[in-house]
Amino acid sequence: MARRSLSLRDAVDWVRTHRPDDWSEPAGEFGREDVAAHYADTFAGVPANSVSRDERLARYRVSDSPIPVLLGLYGSAERVGQLLPGLPQAITPATARAMVSAARPPTRTAEPPCRQVRDLKLHDLPVLRTTPRDAGPYLTMGIVYAEGHGCGHETVALSVHRMLVLDSDRLAIWMVPGRALRALHEQGGRLPVSVNLGAPPAAMLASALSSAVLPAAKLDVAGALAGSPLALADAVSQPTSVLAESEIVIEGYLDDTTADEALSGPPAASLPEFLGYDGDARTGLPVLTVTAVTTRRDPTYQAVIGPGREQSVILGLAGALSVALSADTDLISDLHYGPSGGGMLLLVVAVRKQSTADDGRLGALARRIFEGHGFVKLIVFTDDDIDIRSTDDVLWAMTTRANLGSDCTTFTGFRPLGMDPSQRPEWGRGGAGDRTWIDATAPFARKGDMVRSFRPAGAR
Template sequence: MPRPENPIKEAVRDMRTAFATLQDGPEHPGRLLVKRGLSPDAACRDFALAHAAVPARPRSASEPAVLYRQPEGPDLLLGLYGCERRLRGWLPGLEAGGWPSAVAKLQPIAPRPAPLDQEKWKRVALSRLPFPKITPRDAGPYVTMGFVIAGQGGADLALSAHRMLVLDDTRLGISMLASRALRALGQAAWAEGRDLPISINIGVSPAVAVASATATAHLPQRFDKLTLAGALAGQAVAVAPGLAGAACLPDSEFVLHGRLSAQTCDETIGDRPAGVTMPEFLGYDGHAGAVLQVVEVTAITQRPGAVLQATLGPGREQSAILGLGGALAQALALPPDTPLRDLRYAPAGGGMLLLYAALAPGATARCDLGALTRHLMAVMPFTKTVIYVDEDVDLTCDEDVLWALTTRCTLARAVGMIEDLAPLRMDPSQTEAWVEATGHAPARCWIDATVPPGLENAAQRSF
């Protein structure tokens, strides 16, 4: 299927190298901007109004990287990974083409032991870092691009991104879904009466960011997330012993070393109302449900001249990371005889809910799309809608998928519904309030927007 060639195919070992590719040369219109005079909170508002794209704002575009200079302390970086094509181009281990063929030759590359040659802060003071409030309604400042590592590697390794509320200079409140490997490791440690050593890595490489968004339970046995990141990067990821007992990534801009404790806290600060969190990946305000676990930060280390990477929550950046990670997880979990030729999680679904899938010619005549859809939803459980199209449809072009949806099916007849999966509560249309207002129970679906067998000549493009 049509797909632009990856623009960058070079060694990108860390976030700093990726950022440097945008700085090379005299001008990079729309890709790199530098702004001054804006606090971290004001920077988020500026980025949302001027640069953020769907689903954060009704803007169909990639996001630029914007470096917000701060008068004191580290600068704040938003949007670096806010372009699917740019982000995938920083994964030199991936071949060009559709996802199934691109991952066919991926082989694990074990992490490279390295020293933690970062500067250690004299004291822990989270307030010295420019963590922003994403909106004035937030419970407080949040760590939004913190990648948590627990364990040392292999089967006991957890690598995942979480939103973390800054409670004070030494404590964070971390949000974890019940299904996360990190929570399982934490519960095992608490059952033994101890805290779980972790590291929180901020400013990680593109390969680590994408690998973290895959589904651990469905990775092939030969991979864990760090060996997968090495495969994507085409080189080993540097891993060092952390100061709290967990492995860490010394090529990160900052590392927060600490312990995941059994203590809990509400997602609120001071006299603010409970229940309000930063915006979620679909573009709506989040709603705090379960209490947060408390992280005790015992040490902070950084690279010289480190910048703090953050993201809005919704928008192209979060969608690109989640979408590429989801497509990678799906491709790795496909059987060898798969009829799928390519996949893409669309930004309109926050990189998780809406999946485009290109099928081989004639696949619908020999493939049970309902069963295939259930398989895809089992691998990435946040998948809500799958749109099947032909190979000549460019999945990177949302208008092209909409064209196929409009001209290659009768939508009212082409939808298959799945009603026995759990609703996705982050999606407003799957909440109890929506059920009461509409009278329709939550469901998921797939759409067959492919040309029926034998009618290919009637549906050829003119150009």
């Protein structure tokens, strides 16, 4: 099996060899505050800007560091699918369960590539400041690994968080409520952690899966996505583990130390978020004290600019798998989170009706999805002849197979999402906790009348 999903550098080599048009190395050197802006203007897509496109993989040379910066690996869902042989082409409850059934626990190695070089400091890494409004330079693609006990059993947290560089050995970390890492930290005491940068693609996607619906450990599922077990190793300065194939590993611990998300005065913004707007700076964030930084030889620093196709693909693929794992129904023939919702707010569900009774099942399915997946704001149901990854095709279905006055339903009483400006109290038009679903499917009895004039070869 090709190693393209077992390490970042293998994935990059595969893209450069098999999809050379997806690769770019911008000429010249860039300042750390200029990389993200160049990528946003040149390569990024919605919601970073108004351009609908897949994103290229780009490697930047940075003026004050020998370590290059990599952006865009996950900027194409098709490309990610080629990198991860275990990722289902169509995401349904059946294919998601089959993926989990192929879970493969990680192996352990005594000589991990990630510690070929030691004795670095945080400031040796080309950590980006995405915009001039940011509170400071942020780590944006570090997978945090931690082990502990929760609910009477061993818990392993594997998740990505924004981390502000405070100085040469401290990071301020924002943990969304409900995440496993936050639960472990809130138990008190010192929590050893590793931050894995440039981690294997399978680990990145697995880290975004919902632990609440996952019947297996995330790293085991990463082995299923990769088609081969990932490797762990002991950390060098903390009693925890690291992802052995990572480009860069930061080791340290969380305790009761806190800091505000500011380097000089109270900023209004943290950094650009996945929906395309600046995030809010936080106060009293946990501090990660760094005890070691190790790398592979000739490492690459991986980052994300925040909004754009890359973030939407990671969140969207993991979100679709999470919904599929929680949905006990034969209706779903595919799931897709649109980049228009940052990979989290807009969910398109293709359904395959078998009888007139299925016409009345969509509302209950929508409510179950809303109740189990708190970020979903809008669900659009389509027939399975619609390309749910094409915004134009989904809008065509909404236009010709729905009358929104009768086919659009809103549920009330859900928790508003503060990241969405339209759900904040100051929006002024109400509806902050509303969730809406649209039935853009043909009634079962009318399906024979709703056949496209030009059908793809092989279509039913």
